[in-house]
Amino acid sequence: MQKWFIILFLCFSLNAVAQEKIGITEEDYQNDRIEMADVMRSEGKIYVVVGIIGIIMGGILLYLINTERKIAKLEEHLNN
Secondary structure (H helix, E strand, C coil), X not given: CHHHHHHHHHHHXXXXXXXXXXXXXXXXXXXXXXXXXXXXXXXXXXXHHHHHHHHHHHHHHHHHHHHHHHHHHHHHHHHC
C-alpha cells in the first residue's frame, strides 16, 4: 500500500511546475548592467549591506569558535 502512495505522489510531483518557462532572447545576453547594485552603490547603501553581511559572518565565526572551545573542554573533561 505504501508503495502505491509513493508512486502516486511521484506521478503528481512530476507534473508540478514551479513557474512558466520564458524564452531567452539575444537582449538577455547583452545585458551587462545590474540596476539594483548600481542604484545601491550610487546611494551609498551597498556599504550598509556589506557591513551587515560582515557582522553576520563575524557572529557566525564567533559562535563556531565558542562552540569549538566548549567541545574541547568537554573532551578534555571526558578524557580525565
